[in-house]
Amino acid sequence: MAAPDCVFHRTLTRSRPGPNKSSSPAVCREVLYVVDLQRYSRDQGSSVYFPQAVLNGDDLYDLTLTDGDCRLRVTLDPGLNRLVERNVLRPGSRLRNATFTPTMTAQLPACSGASADGDGYRLVSVEVTAGAPGEAEDEGLRGVHVDSLSWFGSSGPAGPLVPLRANRSVFLPLWNNVDYSGGVWREAPPTEEEEEEGEGARRPAVTVSQLRDSFLIGRRGVARGVVHHQLIVRIINKSHLMYYGKPEQNCECPYKAVLEVCDRTGSVCVVLWNSVCFGWYRRLKPDDIINLRHYRVKRSFLAEPDDIEISVNSRNPAAVISILPESSVSPEHLPPAASYSFWNSKELLGRPHDVVCDVIGLLTFSGRPERIRSDGRGAGLLEYHWLRLEDGSNNQPIMVKLFSTSQPKSHHKLHPLSVVVCTRLKLIRSSDQTSFFYLTNTTYTQVYCSGLGHHSEMSYRKLRPVRQFLQWLRSQDDGQVLSRALIGGFFIHPPPPVSLETYxxxxxxxxxxxxxxxxxxxxxxxxxxxxxxxxxxxxxxxxxxxxxxxxxxxxxxxxxxxxxxxxxxxxxxxxxxxxxxxxxxxxxxxxxxxxRKQTEPPPTKRHPFVTLQPENNKTVILFEASMEFLENPEEEEEDGVDDGDxxxxxxxxxxxxxxxxxxxxxxxxYDHAHKEEQAVAVEMGGxxxxxxxxxxxxxxxxxxxxxxxxxxxxxxxxxxxxxxxxxxxxxxxxxxxxxxxxxxxxxxxxxxxxxxxxxxxxxxxxxxxxxxxxxxxxxxxxxxxxxxxxxxxxxxxx
Incomplete structure (x- = not known):
């Protein structure tokens, strides 16, 4: 409980309505700070909590504020959403003249993460006084451990934080609907019970082919009920997360994800629904062998109309999923390995539009994240950034317009001089500029980057195109690559035409x-x-x-x-x-x-922009990046700055x-010695x-x-x-x-x-x-x- 002399107590206790009285706005004249800002989609009941607001969009925002003595969770009035959408109001912002009105929360008090007595506050007007992103920490919060501060009144959660004005159990990322956000998305290994089941499931009780045949001929046990038979399959493709929450829907966790899986008899799509995504989406990856039980077989909405898909839910029935080591599956039932189709930049020149492929390359340009409208006009914004990959096969690099793939940690690590693998990309070629092309996402695109240990876990590291690329990579010089390595800035590709007629x-x-x-x-x-x-x-x-x-x-x-x-x-x-x-x-x-360089101490001696490494080894960074296909690299780099004329x-x-x-x-x-700082500077909200x-x-x-x-x-x-x-x-x-x-x-x-x-x-x-x-x-x-x-x-x- 907050102290009675804290800012929130002095400001907000006057706004609570008494018997037979209406609530009144309360204005806080003192400085407040935004600790956190969380986004979620509204549901059918959300409009009840904003009777005088115009709900133009699907988004609502909850803020955690502090006065330095305690914390308060409030909801942003939808009329102020534009402050967030333009990145004016953001974590770290300083607020003045904040006006609050009392309101009830959408979550019931019994719901984990809801306020104790079901009430709360709405921020209806405010002056944002924060400076530009990246300014020094405000003196008012210096030395304050915000997480240790008490909660004001009933605004403190009884469990994990949940949205205040909609019956959703999870928050969305601030800038896209594809990535996951929050601790509910687990990456921990399976529980002991699941491991025990996995160890015993060495032989499948049913195959993909048998499931398909039984469903299509209408066998009762498959076509109308829950299938308990154990199915052992390998994941060959994994989709990004798909959020389907709509204002007219009250689903608590409206997510799904699709896995393409196979055994020796065929392939099928497995759809993870709702809360199953929380526990399993981050754990499962291509090449994994999984055991499934307690699932339903349905007619496919993704493939041919006479095909099937496997539906995996957390209830009705509660599906059982286990990850199996290859050694635990009998050899005659071991699913085939995932296949890849790696093409280098030279081979891509002759490939047709929309063909799907995999690529590996040395990252020499990582663009700033930007967003475009998904339908070109009205709906949601899709986040993407450009990558330039070099593989030594051609002077023309591989350009990738990479949209979010539900791998935020991987995207954050896309620094220049990383070895990057992108799978299941499609080729986009201009009809009248055949020399210009780029690659972009499909539903199943995945990204693997050095610095996270990805490459040593994936089977593609043994393939011939990958080995050929590594051979070229080890012949490159760090300094030469650094001289052309860039990050951020304005970028356009393909280049627009050079005549009005063509344009x-x-x-x-x-x-x-x-x-x-x-x-x-x-x-x-x-x-x-x-x-x-x-x-x-x-x-x-x-x-x-x-x-x-x-x-x-x-x-x-x-x-x-x-x-x-x-x-x-x-x-x-x-x-x-x-x-x-x-x-x-x-x-x-x-x-x-x-x-330039006014804020930096003058170096004792200026050097050209090259890596500072011993002269007898000029390929340290690239060599160690390639070595991650055996082990993870750890490398730091420093460089000088050219003063220019x-x-x-x-x-x-x-x-x-x-x-x-x-x-x-x-x-x-690109500054290898400060790559993390550059990544933070360029990212959304950086x-x-x-x-x-x-x-x-x-x-x-x-x-x-x-x-x-x-x-x-x-x-x-x-x-x-x-x-x-x-x-x-x-x-x-x-x-x-x-x-x-x-x-x-x-x-x-x-x-x-x-x-x-x-x-x-x-x-x-x-x-x-x-x-x-x-x-x-x-x-x-x-x-x-x-x-x-x-x-x-x-x-x-x-």
């Missing part, structure tokens, strides 16, 4: 042009890390060249017609501190330094203010990564004015990025390095040196009166920061 054809003639005001509204609707592509017809009215950290001194050109005080010739200027009058969706934080700038007084580029837009040099070296420090900002309504938008243009080591494409086409050709290619020519910034700004008069079709890539980066990158701009001639 229109790819979009089936309907580019979906937006007015300037419509673009502004759509950008404001984006959720955190949501990525979308927009098109507008516009004219360029200003071009600015900047160096990161030196935005107060830059080169610029401004169209005479756009400003009476501008000049059509290049001018060097110092930025005004006034806010830009245009729509500015970029990071609003000022540049903190004119020099420092151009001097002349200053003059008239440049309109522009926000600096967001550091999240720029890919980082901190800013300003302390790490970026590969691009020069960028252009274009102010474009929509032809439809005159609304101006400032967009970043990165002509260096497409030709840098972050690119995954084949060589760029040669072009003349005029503004028209640079914008239509999205990059400088790969066959000639790029023009100097002053020369390029001087050539910007070419853009006067030029009507363009601008392709913009938008990604919300949290809070008030939205990245808007110009990927292509095509001359509009008709």
């Amino acid at each position: 229109m054809r790819d979009r089936r003639g309907v580019p979906g042009f937006l007015r300037g005001a419509e673009l502004q509204r759509e950008v404001e609707r984006l959720c955190y890390r949501e990525r979308r592509t927009f098109c507008i017809q516009a004219a360029v009215t200003m071009v600015t060249y900047s160096r990161r950290g030196e935005e107060d001194r830059c080169l610029f050109w401004m169209d005479r017609a756009s400003s009476l005080c501008s000049s059509s010739s290049p001018r060097l200027s110092k930025s005004s501190p006034l806010p830009s009058p245009a729509v500015s969706p970029l990071d609003q934080r000022p540049g903190k330094s004119r020099k 420092t151009s001097s700038f002349v200053t003059a007084p008239l440049l309109p203010a522009l926000p600096p580029i967001s550091v999240e837009t720029l890919p980082m040099r 901190a800013a990564w300003g302390r790490f070296e970026t590969t691009i420090n020069e960028y252009y900002t274009l102010r474009v004015r929509a032809l439809s309504d005159g609304v101006s938008v400032d967009v970043v243009f990165l002509p260096h990025s497409s030709s840098s080591s972050s690119s995954s494409s084949a060589p760029l086409l040669s072009h003349s390095n005029t503004w028209t050709s640079i914008l239509s290619h999205g990059a400088f020519s790969s066959h000639t040196p790029p023009p100097a910034p002053a020369d390029l700004i001087g050539m910007a008069t070419q853009l006067s009166n030029q009507r363009l079709v601008c392709v913009l890539e938008a990604c919300h980066l949290g809070g008030a920061t939205t990245e808007l990158v110009l990927s292509r701009a095509f001359p509009l001639t008709h």
